[in-house]
Each structure stands twice: as structure tokens, then as C-alpha cells.
Amino acid sequence: MANPFSRWFLSERPPNCHVADLETSLDPHQTLLKVQKFRPTLSDWVHYLFLGSIMLFVFIANPASWILKILCYCLLGALIVIPATSQFFFNALPILTWLALYFTSSYFPADRRPPITVKVLPAVETILYGDNLSDILATSTNSFLDILAWLPYGLFHFGAPFVVAIILFIFGPPTVLQGYAFAFGYMNLFGVIMQNVFPAAPPWYKIIYGLQSANYGMHGSPGGLARIDKLLGISMYTTAFSNSSVIFGAFPSLHSGCSTMEALFFCYCFPKLKPLFITYVCWLWWSTMYLTHHYFVDLMAGSVLSYVIFQYTKYTHLPIVDTSLFCRWSYTSIEKYDVSKNDPLAADSNDIESVPLSNLELDFDLNMTDEPSVSPSIFDGSTSVSRSSETSITSLGVKRA
Amino acid sequence: MRSSLVALPKSFLGFMPLYLAVEIVLGISVLNKCSGVYGILALFTGHPLDFMQWVAYLWSVFTLIVFVQGLYLIHKPNLLVFSQICVLYTVDTICTCFFTLWFTTQWFTLEDKVDLSSIAGDASSTASQANYNPIATGKLTARSIDISGQSASESYEYSITILITLVSLIFRFYFNFILASFVQELLHHPKYLVDRDDVEQDLKNKPIWKRLWAKSQKGCYKLCKNLLE
Numbered sequence: 001m002a003n004p005f006s007r008w009f010l011s012e013r014p015p016n017c018h019v020a021d022l023e024t025s026l027d028p029h030q031t032l033l034k035v036q037k038f039r040p041t042l043s044d045w046v047h048y049l050f051l052g053s054i055m056l057f058v059f060i061a062n063p064a065s066w067i068l069k070i071l072c073y074c075l076l077g078a079l080i081v082i083p084a085t086s087q088f089f090f091n092a093l094p095i096l097t098w099l100a101l102y103f104t105s106s107y108f109p110a111d112r113r114p115p116i117t118v119k120v121l122p123a124v125e126t127i128l129y130g131d132n133l134s135d136i137l138a139t140s141t142n143s144f145l146d147i148l149a150w151l152p153y154g155l156f157h158f159g160a161p162f163v164v165a166i167i168l169f170i171f172g173p174p175t176v177l178q179g180y181a182f183a184f185g186y187m188n189l190f191g192v193i194m195q196n197v198f199p200a201a202p203p204w205y206k207i208i209y210g211l212q213s214a215n216y217g218m219h220g221s222p223g224g225l226a227r228i229d230k231l232l233g234i235s236m237y238t239t240a241f242s243n244s245s246v247i248f249g250a251f252p253s254l255h256s257g258c259s260t261m262e263a264l265f266f267c268y269c270f271p272k273l274k275p276l277f278i279t280y281v282c283w284l285w286w287s288t289m290y291l292t293h294h295y296f297v298d299l300m301a302g303s304v305l306s307y308v309i310f311q312y313t314k315y316t317h318l319p320i321v322d323t324s325l326f327c328r329w330s331y332t333s334i335e336k337y338d339v340s341k342n343d344p345l346a347a348d349s350n351d352i353e354s355v356p357l358s359n360l361e362l363d364f365d366l367n368m369t370d371e372p373s374v375s376p377s378i379f380d381g382s383t384s385v386s387r388s389s390e391t392s393i394t395s396l397g398v399k400r401a
Numbered sequence: 402m403r404s405s406l407v408a409l410p411k412s413f414l415g416f417m418p419l420y421l422a423v424e425i426v427l428g429i430s431v432l433n434k435c436s437g438v439y440g441i442l443a444l445f446t447g448h449p450l451d452f453m454q455w456v457a458y459l460w461s462v463f464t465l466i467v468f469v470q471g472l473y474l475i476h477k478p479n480l481l482v483f484s485q486i487c488v489l490y491t492v493d494t495i496c497t498c499f500f501t502l503w504f505t506t507q508w509f510t511l512e513d514k515v516d517l518s519s520i521a522g523d524a525s526s527t528a529s530q531a532n533y534n535p536i537a538t539g540k541l542t543a544r545s546i547d548i549s550g551q552s553a554s555e556s557y558e559y560s561i562t563i564l565i566t567l568v569s570l571i572f573r574f575y576f577n578f579i580l581a582s583f584v585q586e587l588l589h590h591p592k593y594l595v596d597r598d599d600v601e602q603d604l605k606n607k608p609i610w611k612r613l614w615a616k617s618q619k620g621c622y623k624l625c626k627n628l629l630e
Contacts, residue, residue, distance in 0.1 A: 110551055111550075111551075113551070115550070115551060115552055115553035115554070115557060116551060116552050116553060117553040117557070117558055117561060118552065118553070118558070119558040119562070120553075120558050120561045120562050120565070123508050123558075123562045124562055124565050124566060126504055126507065126508040127501055127504045127505045127508055127562070127566050128501065128504075128566065128569060129436040129440070129457075130436075130440060130453070130454045130457045130458065130500065130504055131440065131448075131450070131454055133436060133439045133440060135448065136439070136440065136442065136443045136446055136448040136450075137439065137442060137446060138446075139443075139446040139447055139448040140446050140447055198561075213552030213553075214551070214552050215551040215552060216551050282435070282438075285435070285439070286439065286442075289439065296436055296439065300432060300433055300436075303432050304429050304432060307425070307428050307429065307432065308425060308429075311421070311424065311425055311428070315421065339418060339421065340418070342476065343418050343420055344420050344475075344476060344477065344478050345418070345419060345420060345583075345586045345587070345590060
């Protein structure tokens with residue numbers, strides 16, 4: 001079949017290779033058989049118990065009617081049992097759990113919520129970074145900068161996760177999208193948990209109310225995005241941020257977390273475009289501070305959270321990328337990173353040069369590198385060591401020994 | 402062979418290989434050091450900065466450049482580069498302690514000058530909100546009596562502020578030991594030995610800044626060798 005899809009994406013596909021194929025079966029027995037054969041590891045137990053407990057909490061805490069909640073959970077169960085849908089919804093469980101918790105957050109009773117901090121973030125920001133960087137960047141504003149800040153913060157942020165997912169699915173190696181769903185979901189889930197456990201007021205609060213005490217009856221503010229509403233003659237951001245689910249959820253910044261996660265995945269799959277992705281993150285950081293939605297310390301918390309989760313995902317879940325291949329259908333196999341094999345400090349038993357000296361019993365002093373190295377001569381006595389290892393010993397200055 | 406001055410960790414948190422830990426340490430450090438770039442943007446926004454802030458931001462940008470090298474080389478480490486990173490990270494730890502103390506004093510001094518009058522009504526328009534800086538103008542308001550109990554108490558706010566600051570410093574010191582341990586392992590590994598003749602040879606016909614850079618790496622290498630090997 002010579003349709004455009006085949007011409008573009010399947011032209012490099014190796015014959016009889018099915019690593020990139022999608023599951024098309026609708027038979028639930030396949031899933032049940034997989035479950036029977038599944039032997040969970042400790043990390044699997046932690047993963048499923050954690051997500052399960054959050055889902056249970058949401059099931060109880062969400063004020064929707066029980067019938068509706070049961071129907072929703074049954075639907076999710078059905079989507080997970082059917083193989084064709086399971087490959088997407090099962091892997092998206094961390095994302096679904098995050099969304100469930102996020103949209104339940106606004107219904108938590110105020111008397112059971114932790115107290116709102118108003119001073120902590122500006123204080124920590126000044127102590128760790130010398131000043132409130134948001135104040136520095138929002139000192140002078142104009143329409144051009146408003147638009148420039150609005151683009152990543154108010155537009156790209158909401159579409160980027162989908163665009164990134166589609167691009168990763170098509171042009172990344174098979175199973176990379178599973179890793180993205182895992183990392184992106186967990187980052188947001190941890191972020192929302194932190195926002196609920198540690199409610200903190202954003203910079204716009206300090207600008208409007210100073211450091212007065214806050215309460216959960218207060219409405220959110222669009223901050224600098226109010227200028228965009230005014231400029232465009234709409235009230236979209238004012239309405240949305242006034243009724244946000246987590247009004248005092250400044251810490252950590254999930255805008256920063258999401259953009260960092262997207263950039264890290266793109267850098268991983270398309271390393272040649274690294275500067276572009278780094279620029280996007282820096283642009284979004286600037287816009288969040290300029291629009292007075294976050295302190296720099298919030299951005300750091302979001303980005304560090306993303307970075308740590310990405311690193312974990314990279315070394316435990318992600319397939320190795322072959323940058324010479326065009327798309328997912330070009331791959332013949334899926335390989336994972338071997339942490340111990342690729343350790344630059346590990347000793348290679350086949351190479352005498354790479355045995356760490358700390359592991360050897362040496363009775364001579366190695367601290368003699370001030371001596372000029374002496375090249376081996378053909379008139380030297382016969383030796384049993386290889387040429388390469390002799391050169392190595394010479395560079396250490398221990399040849400004389 | 403000399404032993405190092407202190408017992409350094411051989412893995413990160415007891416289970417993670419050092420090279421992965423160094424990748425995390427440098428990544429987090431690079432992210433944090435970006436603060437310098439945003440601080441320097443005050444040049445364009447007109448926000449006043451004092452001398453210590455300028456020093457802190459410029460130093461952050463410098464260390465950012467040094468630490469980025471390490472991220473690119475973590476899977477194929479170079480002893481000279483990582484020696485430089487280790488020494489600068491240590492200097493940066495000392496500087497961070499000093500800056501933390503300095504800016505903590507600044508923050509609490511500013512808080513002592515609290516203006517008891519409320520500024521709630523002062524910043525009603527969005528344009529003026531963005532231009533208004535309560536800290537720069539010394540108009541931090543005092544905490545009013547919290548009737549609802551939904552807002553954090555003063556002592557809670559102080560405790561959390563001090564906790565976050567201390568935890569970040571403790572991590573900072575731990576990260577420093579991780580980096581030192583990584584460099585120590587590199588020093589003990591024959592694969593990463595530095596041939597000084599090669600280094601000297603490579604420096605000829607190079608621009609002066611490259612020679613200075615290489616010289617600083619060599620100096621850091623010597624220091625690490627003396628202290629860690």
C-alpha cells in the first residue's frame with residue numbers, strides 16, 4: 001500500500017518486525033491472562049498501591065453522586081480490561097490519578113486544610129536567591145511583554161503535553177510514550193499533593209494584600225493575565241483563575257514542572273534540538289514570574305521534581321533512542337539502559353587499564369607524577385605487559401618501580 | 402596511597418551509583434543557578450539591586466557555565482573538568498552559606514520595618530499592582546489577627562522558612578560530598594588518569610582564555626589530588 005502514511009513512516013520498517021505494533025484486540029481474556037502471569041516487583045507494588053490509595057481517597061472525597069462515581073470507575077476498569085484501550089489508559093493511570101485528585105482539590109473542606117502560608121515563599125526566595133525575582137521581572141510591564149509572556153503561560157502550556165505526546169509516539173522509540181505518561185503523571189500528582197499539603201500564596205497575593213493573612217474564602221487572581229483579558233477584550237483568565245481548584249497552590253509550579261518534563265523528553269529523543277527546548281523552559285520561567293503567578297523558588301521546585309522523576313524514568317523505564325532512525329516503526333528492538341554496565345567508574349575485567357587502583361594491592365607510591373614520563377625503549381628488557389598497559393603505567397610515573 | 406581527609410559516601414542515599422547521583426546533583430545545581438540570569442535582567446526592568454545581589458547573580462552565572470560542562474561529560478568523565486567542578490562547587494557551598502546568612506539578615510531586617518497600616522486597598526488596579534513592590538518600598542504589612550484559623554501563624558511561617566533553608570543547605574553539603582567522592586573515584590581509576598605532558602602540549606597555540614581555563618582546571622586537579630587521593 002503506497003499511501004502517504006506507508007511512504008513516510010513505514011518505508012524504513014524492518015520486515016517481520018512487530019515492536020512498534022499497536023494492540024487491536026478487544027478480547028478481555030488476553031488482559032486477564034496477562035494479569036495471571038504478572039509477577040509484581042517491589043516497585044510495582046509501591047506504584048499500584050500508591051495510585052490505588054489516591055483513587056480510593058478521591059472516590060470517597062469527591063462530592064459527586066455515588067452512582068456517577070461508581071459508573072466512572074467501572075468505565076475506567078472496562079477501558080483497562082480491553083486490550084485495545086488498555087495500552088493507553090492503563091499506562092495513563094498516573095495522569096488520570098493526578099487529574100482526579102486535582103479536580104477534587106477544590107472540594108476539600110476549609111477546616112481540614114493546612115494553614116495558608118503567605119510569608120514563607122517570599123522569605124525563602126530572598127534568602128536563597130537574593131531577592132524576589134518575580135518583583136524584579138514585573139517591575140516594568142508593556143503590551144509587547146504581556147503578549148510574549150502570555151504565549152507560553154496562557155496558551156502553549158495547555159496544548160504542549162498533547163503535542164509532545166503525539167510527537168514522542170510517532171518519532172520516538174516504541175514505549176517512550178509509556179515512560180512519558182508515567183513521568184508526567186507522577187510529577188503532576190506529587191505536585192498537586194504538595195500544593196494541598198503546603199498551601200502557599202503566589203506573588204500576586206503579596207501585591208494585592210501585602211503579607212496579610214489569607215483564607216480559603218478568597219478568590220484567585222489572574223495576576224498579569226488580567227492585562228491580556230483587557231487587551232483581548234475577554235474575561236477568560238480572570239474567570240478561570242478566580243475559580244481555580246488550587247488557589248494557594250503556588251508551590252511547586254506545575255507550569256514549570258510540565259515545561260521541564262516536556263523539554264527533558266524532547267532533549268532525550270531529539271538531542272540536536274536541545275537549545276530550542278531549553279529556551280522554551282527559560283521563556284516559560286520568565287513569563288510565570290513576569291505575570292506574578294510564581295516565585296522563582298516555585299519554579300525550581302517544579303523543575304527539580306520533574307528532573308528527578310525524569311532521571312528515575314530514564315534509567316528504569318525509557319527505551320534507548322537511536323537518533324539515526326526516523327520514527328517508531330524504524331526500530332527493530334527495544335533496549336533499556338543498563339545502569340551498572342554503563343557506570344563510568346565500573347571496572348572492566350577485560351581491560352587491565354580500567355581496574356580501579358583502589359581495588360588493587362599496591363605497595364608503591366603513585367604520587368610521583370612530577371617526574372617526566374619516560375617512553376618505553378626497544379632496548380628495555382623484555383616485559384610481559386601489553387604495550388597499552390605499559391604506556392598507562394608510564395604516565396603514572398611508576399615505571400621505575 | 403594517601404587516604405582522603407574525610408570518609409566520603411560511595412553511593413547516593415545508599416543505593417544509587419555515584420555517576421547517576423552526580424548527574425542529579427549537577428542538574429539541580431544548574432537549574433538553581435539560572436536565578437543569576439533572571440536577577441541580572443534587573444538591568445532592563447529598572448529594579449534596584451544592591452552590591453551583594455549583583456555579586457550573587459554574577460557568581461551564579463559563572464558557576465552555571467562551569468556546572469553545565471559536567472552534565473555533558475557525565476557518561477564520559479574527564480578528571481580535569483570534574484576537579485574544576487568539585488573545587489568550584491565547594492567554593493560555591495561556602496559562598497552560598499555566606500549569601501544565605503546575608504540575605505536572611507536582609508529579609509528579617511526588612512520585616513522589622515513593617516508598616517502596620519494595611520495596603521490592601523493600595524493596589525487595586527492591575528497595572529499599579531505590577532509596578533508595586535512592597536519590599537522595595539518597605540511596606541510589608543503586619544499579620545492581622547487571624548479569625549478564621551485558616552492562615553498560618555507567625556511561628557509556623559518562621560519554622561517552615563527556617564526548615565526549608567536548613568534542608569536546602571544540608572542537601573547542598575551532601576551534594577558536595579557526593580561530587581568529592583566521584584572525583585576521588587576518578588582519581589583512583591587508571592582510565593581517567595591525566596597525562597600532564599599531553600595537557601601542556603594541547604595548550605600551545607590556544608587563545609589566552611582557553612589557556613587560563615585549562616590552567617584553572619590543572620590547579621583544581623592538583624588540589625583534588627592532594628586532598629582526595
